[in-house]
Amino acid sequence: MKTRITEMLGIEHPIIQGGMHYVGFAELAAAVSNAGGLGIITGLTQKTPGDLANEIAKCHDLTDKPFGVNLTFLPAFTAPPYPEYIDAIIAGGIKVVETAGRNPQEHLPRMKDVGIKIIHKCTSVRHSLKAQSIGCDAVSVDGFECGGHPGEDDIPNMILLPRAADELEIPFVASGGMADARSLVAALAMGADGMNMGTRFIATKEAPVHDNVKQAIVAASELDTRLVMRSLRNTERVLNNPAVEKIIEIERDKGGQIQIDDIMELVAGVYPKVMLDGDMDVGAWSCGMVAGLINDIPTCQELIDGIMKEAEALIRQRLEGMLAS
Ligand SMILES: Cc1cc2nc3c(=O)[nH]c(=O)nc-3n(C[C@H](O)[C@H](O)[C@H](O)COP(=O)(O)O)c2cc1C
Numbered sequence: 001m002k003t004r005i006t007e008m009l010g011i012e013h014p015i016i017q018g019g020m021h022y023v024g025f026a027e028l029a030a031a032v033s034n035a036g037g038l039g040i041i042t043g044l045t046q047k048t049p050g051d052l053a054n055e056i057a058k059c060h061d062l063t064d065k066p067f068g069v070n071l072t073f074l075p076a077f078t079a080p081p082y083p084e085y086i087d088a089i090i091a092g093g094i095k096v097v098e099t100a101g102r103n104p105q106e107h108l109p110r111m112k113d114v115g116i117k118i119i120h121k122c123t124s125v126r127h128s129l130k131a132q133s134i135g136c137d138a139v140s141v142d143g144f145e146c147g148g149h150p151g152e153d154d155i156p157n158m159i160l161l162p163r164a165a166d167e168l169e170i171p172f173v174a175s176g177g178m179a180d181a182r183s184l185v186a187a188l189a190m191g192a193d194g195m196n197m198g199t200r201f202i203a204t205k206e207a208p209v210h211d212n213v214k215q216a217i218v219a220a221s222e223l224d225t226r227l228v229m230r231s232l233r234n235t236e237r238v239l240n241n242p243a244v245e246k247i248i249e250i251e252r253d254k255g256g257q258i259q260i261d262d263i264m265e266l267v268a269g270v271y272p273k274v275m276l277d278g279d280m281d282v283g284a285w286s287c288g289m290v291a292g293l294i295n296d297i298p299t300c301q302e303l304i305d306g307i308m309k310e311a312e313a314l315i316r317q318r319l320e321g322m323l324a325s
Helices: 004-009 026-034 049-062 082-091 105-113 125-133 157-167 181-189 211-219 242-257 270-276 289-293 300-323
Strands: 015-017 039-042 067-073 096-101 117-122 138-142 172-175 195-197 225-228 236-239
Touching: 004 138, 015 026, 015 039, 026 039, 026 049, 026 067, 026 300, 039 049, 049 067, 049 082, 067 082, 082 105, 105 117, 117 125, 125 138, 125 157, 138 157, 157 172, 172 181, 181 195, 181 300, 225 242
Parallel strands: 015 195, 039 067, 067 096, 096 117, 117 138, 138 172, 172 195
Antiparallel strands: 225 236
16 A cells, blocks of 8 residues: 555555554564554653663664654653754664654754654644644644543544645644554545554554553453543543542542642653553553454554455455445
8 A cells, every 4th residue: 555654654554653651662663664564662761862772773673674763742841851862863863753742843953954754743633734834744643532642622533634634735644543454444535644553552462561551451442541631731541440530539629729749649650660560550551442442462463464454355345345336
């Protein structure tokens, strides 16, 4: 399948693995790229720019295919040394960077000057147009269904994707709620040039996370995620657990008076404990509604091959067949 995204990124299939804290290590990124998609290392999971350089080198050892790095721009008061992380990205020969969070504009020239393609993750048409105007090469349009931060507009992909298609000139991939061939074909029909998956890629053999995490995703239904931190305008979709129920209770009790400190121990430092130790109830961790569509733990190759094979059948048989007279 050829789309503007496969052409731009030099990949075989229009499938991207979104950056995920404590999931997007070299093993997963390489497995996705080796299967013909675009794997992405999560930059800030690496504690220092030097650690990121090592992770990139490790990924180069595991694949000859292109892979990317995610750089998530956090609120200014917690800003990591982004210029040094970008040094590591450039020195590591990375050709694609997925940016997310705050406006990445001040960091774009250095990356674009060396030919890096920038895919900015956006949860609204407004932000997608802004990304286009500051020179991003593509956007990843993240609907309300998504695991992680869906923004504050609550527009699901059935509306958001065609809206993005109507407004954008640069290519975009559909993100949030994407799991299988049906997701891909629907996303393409709505004007996207591919899809980005997060939660689906956690439940794969190569995802270097504790088996408890994979089993929790397989066991979860589409009813099992919750939104936390809405009261702080930092909404996050997470898998429900007792810690999440506690956060929701605190948010309800505190109302408009809530401060991040009120829930800090339930949201900070949680990822290594969940992803590496398998301590599932220690706090809130991102998970998409798409968990309801995930029932197995395939290899990335099996997952991507299956999606592409079934997508072809959907297009050639189901859709084409409907038109046959
Ligand atoms: C466990 C987890 C951690 C994530 N961490 C990040 C992150 O650090 N930076 C980022 O830009 N997106 C992050 N995301 C969002 C994903 O890159 C992707 O946009 C999202 O998962 C898409 O929705 P889906 O889960 O329905 O596929 C995370 C998602 C999950 C599930």
